[in-house]
Amino acid sequence: MKISCAWMYAIGTYGFPPKTVDIYNAVSEMRAMGFEYGELEGIGYENLGQVIAERKEIRKAYRDAGVKISNFAVLLPDVISADPGVRAKAMDHFKRGAEAAAFFGSANLWIDSYFPPVEVLEGVPPTEALVYGQSFRIRIPPGFSWEGFWDTFVEAIARCTAIARENGLPLLVEPRVGETVTNSDGMLRLWDAVRDENLGFILDIAHQHAQKEMMPLAIEKLGRHMKYVHVADNDSRDNRHLAPGSGNVDWDEIFALLARRGFDGFFAIDLEKLPNLAAAFDQARRYLERQALAHHL
Numbered sequence: 001m002k003i004s005c006a007w008m009y010a011i012g013t014y015g016f017p018p019k020t021v022d023i024y025n026a027v028s029e030m031r032a033m034g035f036e037y038g039e040l041e042g043i044g045y046e047n048l049g050q051v052i053a054e055r056k057e058i059r060k061a062y063r064d065a066g067v068k069i070s071n072f073a074v075l076l077p078d079v080i081s082a083d084p085g086v087r088a089k090a091m092d093h094f095k096r097g098a099e100a101a102a103f104f105g106s107a108n109l110w111i112d113s114y115f116p117p118v119e120v121l122e123g124v125p126p127t128e129a130l131v132y133g134q135s136f137r138i139r140i141p142p143g144f145s146w147e148g149f150w151d152t153f154v155e156a157i158a159r160c161t162a163i164a165r166e167n168g169l170p171l172l173v174e175p176r177v178g179e180t181v182t183n184s185d186g187m188l189r190l191w192d193a194v195r196d197e198n199l200g201f202i203l204d205i206a207h208q209h210a211q212k213e214m215m216p217l218a219i220e221k222l223g224r225h226m227k228y229v230h231v232a233d234n235d236s237r238d239n240r241h242l243a244p245g246s247g248n249v250d251w252d253e254i255f256a257l258l259a260r261r262g263f264d265g266f267f268a269i270d271l272e273k274l275p276n277l278a279a280a281f282d283q284a285r286r287y288l289e290r291q292a293l294a295h296h297l
Contacts, residue, residue, distance in 0.1 A: 001292035004037035004070040004268040005030040006230060008130075008241065009281055012273035016130055017043035020050045024061045031065040033282045038062070039268060040104065041073040042097050044127075048074060049093075052100045059104050070266045071172065071202075071228065072101040073110040077127045080114050080156045080180070082149065087156065095163050102167040107266070108228060109169040110202065111160060113181035113190075116149055117141070126176055132272045133238040136178045153180055154193040161199045172228050174202040177239045183211055184218040191225050200227030204270065209249050210239035216250075216257050226263075230270040231288065241272040243284045251291065259295040 009030065014022035023040070030038040040058070042048030051058065062069060074097030078090035094111075101109045115125045123136035157173065164171035173190065175181040181190055187201045203226050208218055219226060233247035234240040244251055269284045271277065291297065 001288060001297040002037060002070070002264075002266045003035065003285055003288050003292075004039060004266045005033065005035040005067075005281060005285075006268040006270035007039040007041045007073065008270050008272065009038075009277065011130060012271070012277045017041065017047040020047075020054050020058070023051075023054075023058055027061050027065045027067050029278060031067050033278060034285055035067060035281075037070040037266065037268075038067045039071045039073065040069050040106070041075060042100070043073070043075045045076065045093060048076070048097055052096055055100050055103055062104070069104050069106040070268060071108040071110045072097075072104055072106040073112075074098065074101070075112060075127065077112075077114045079111070079160060080153050082117065082152055087152075091156075091159060091163075094160060098163050098167040098169065101169055106169065108172050109164045109167070110172045110174060110228075113173055113175045113179040113186075115178060116146075116153075116180050117144065123178070125178070130272070132240050149180075150193075154190065157190060157199070158194045158196065161194060161196045165196075165198045170198050170200055170227065172200050172202050174204055174230070176204065176207050177210060183208060183213055184221045187222060187225065199225075201225055202228045202230055204230040204232075205249055205254070206230070206232035206234050206241045206270070207239060209236050209247070210234055212236060215254050219254070219257055219261070226265075228265045229258075229263075229267045231267050231284065232270045232272070241270055242274070243271060243280050244269075244287050252294075255291045255295040255297060259297050263297070 010018045010026035042051040076090045081087045119139040121137040161171045232241035
């Protein structure tokens, strides 16, 4: 089992997004917790630009710590903008991010599925801040067309997938609560629209469990398109990201099924800001190691 430390460790410890100076501390702490793999993110134009500007120093920090990058996220919601000029600017920055991902030696390039252009009345979209356990209330703005937006979204994901391929990387999309793609059926619909084997998906167990997905069935439905797993738990009522075993996710069945299917992707521990976060990540890593032994993963 390839166990990675999700970037939520850095966010929970240093803020959203972490400053580049905090990256160096975070990667050292990942290794001290026993992780050989870790994530990295560039969040928005400013933070992504800073990460790219310091890419040599950041790569050296990961190498010196003995941590390999399992996934580099280039998070720019404007890539799905309806405004062609805004979208073109975002795509240019996304391309630079993809080049940085290749420079880092990341195994994957990752984006979110982002919020559609609706008016958010209650709740905070995760591109603005990571708030777990919240509910959303939205309003459909005048002139909004789902069909038109979906066509733009598919075109954007197809372009991102192609850019990833040009840089020797698979593109992974992470669906989250309230975003354009939220569940396994949405993932499959997107893949059918793009139809590119370079496109895969992150199965975020906590996000899907909070939406009442039956995880073993979701895994079967996604099949070869599921490339990466974010590991966190909740009670299936609130979208919390707690340590595995803290909620009611059926981890034994999930790991047994993934072992039977020969899944060889990463398992990234993805916990929200919890008391004594480093200890929580360390305990979760040990939990996954026990599961790996039990299920021969």
